[in-house]
Amino acid sequence: MKKFVTILLFMSVLFTMFASVGQAAEAVPRLYLNGLLLQPDANPQIVNQSTVVPIRVITEGLGFQVEWDNATKTVTINDGSNVIKLTINNNAALVNDQVVQMETKPIIVKGTTLVPLRFVGEQFGLEFEWKADTKEVHIVQPPKQPTGWITGVSFDGIGGISVNYEGAAKPNKVQVLDNPKRIVLDFPNTSYSSNLATELASGQVKAEVTDNPLITSYRYSIFSNTPTVARVVLDVNADTGYVMTEGVGEYRIDLMPSGEVPPEPETPADPEPELPVEPEVPVDPQPPVTDNVYDVVLDAGHGGSDPGAQSVLKRWEKEFNLSIALKMQALMANEKSIKVHMTRTSDTYPTLLERIAFAENVKADMFISIHANSLKGSSATGSETYYYRENSKSLAEVIHKHLLAGTQLKDRGVKKEAFKVIKETTMPAVLLEAGFLSLAADSKVLFDDAAQNRIAAELVAGIKEYFKLK
Known part of the structure; x- marks a missing residue:
């Protein structure tokens, strides 16, 4: 030894x-x-x-x-x-x-x-x-136990690939390889759930896709055992591009013609060769005040080429997100103490960095990102509210109370998670997961007009409660 x-x-x-x-x-x-x-x-x-x-x-x-x-x-x-x-x-x-x-x-x-x-x-x-x-x-290098498990890899028949997971599964930087062209996602310290592991007994699982202009097949396997690396490969056509988004328990890759991929804005290089040290954000339990008018950014998640998750009712998440944001905007139109700013008002796709920059540019006092959840093959139900920075926790607690009153679904709690739009903004910011599109009961609520009106009204009430407005 x-x-x-x-x-x-x-x-x-x-x-x-x-x-x-x-x-x-x-x-x-x-x-x-x-x-x-x-x-x-x-x-x-x-x-x-x-x-x-x-x-x-x-x-x-x-x-x-x-x-x-x-x-x-x-x-x-x-x-x-x-x-x-x-x-x-x-x-x-x-x-x-x-x-x-x-x-x-x-x-x-x-x-x-x-x-x-x-x-x-x-x-x-x-x-x-x-x-x-x-x-x-x-x-x-001592062997590491997996920290995450892929529970499903599925294709929506149009151009969306969903990789569902449990635990902590995060892919390395996406690789795009040529001859033939393929998109490769490697998940370090990640294995597969027991049902997928049985399917992988012969090595890899491959699914052919016919009559699709974007993709010919997709496959997944264990790429390495020391450490464990799960690999997902999309065999795509030469002119295929992609947008990858992250939800709760899901990575989604939406394929599209290369010319339709929205560009990422350039991030200016730091001229200083020193490592940046992020200053601590002071904890402020009281809402900020700007000339007695509060600037509120409503962010309808996804949009345009990024439809988000598809519900069991064959409706897209981006539709729900925008509908709630527009209803909230209408309800606050006559509020003298609130000025509403929308990251999108139609079926467009602002990138995450553009949404962050938008909120910073208007010097927002509050940022609310509206989403719906999905977990295929699961009976998960309920509403969740996420925050990341401590100056957002009190906002999350107030808004979550009203979100539950609006959806009337199971309380899945207030949680901390490093979603980009609530991590990299500086004002109090929350991300809402109103319900599960993958469950018929939740989905019916989220796409019911009366329920949407109730949800919008409750969220507006939560905003006013946080700012202590009558």
Whole structure:
């Protein structure tokens, strides 16, 4: 049985080797990752009594995603569970958006990025064994248990692929490969539910699609077992593009001709080479006041080329979202103390970044994103309200009370989740999941005109209660 020493002991031994005068060439160890010899472009080095090693060889060998930003000289490492950002010649690292100080700065040697082995090892749970007789460092990645399970992969017959999941399942950056063209989603630390695992006994599940101008087939399988990586592949035509959206328990890929894919607005590069540190947002339980008029942004989720989930009544989520937003806008038209701003008033698709920028530009005092839920193959029912930042919690509690009164569905609670539009806006912001389109009973309520009027009226009452308006 191999005896693993702690990272600290390993570093001490390795430093002693490197520090031997006149023996630097002999002291450079050979690196093994999970039993395979690594042949990096640059040798490991000792900097400030710490060993630095080439980052790309180790991370790519482990199946991690690595991105390099030349403008800020920042490398981002993502293993599906943790995200680390390291900047060249900077002791401050960002680990899951938290600033962590390192003893040694990352450096570049002959075009190769070298990072502190101890720091990276601690963040990703690597184990080390030092073999003194052969001067070998064996790096081992302990097997990880899956954190998420894919429960279903389905096609709506038009252009939408839904990947339903439980637990924590998050894909790496979507890959678009050519010859033939295919869209690939890899889910690290993710397996399949028991019913899908039975279907995968022969390797992969593949479904052919006929008479469709966008897609010819889709398939899914276990791509890797160390760690477990679930892969979903869409075999598409050469002129097919896509938009991917995330809901509760679902990733949805809507296919469309490449020319119809809405562009993402460019994000200006940060001219400073330092890692950004997000300032803390002060907790303010009282609603903000701006000249006695409150600016409220109503965000009807999805729209246009992104229809959202399809209900069992064959109606689209985007229809429900817009209907509620328009009814709320009409109810507040004569409110002297409230000014309503709509991210969309028709069947269009503003991107998530555009919705965020819109709310920031109008200096909104409140942001409400309206959605409906879906979980195929499940009997899930009820209403949920989500918030992310602490300055949004009190708003979520007030609005959720009125959402329940409007839908008259099961109370699924107020929850915290990092949905982009409520994470990256700065004003109090909530995202509503009014009910489940995948359940006939919920769906009938959500598309009933009288029920929609009740929901809209209750949400307006919640807005007025939060702002303490009569």
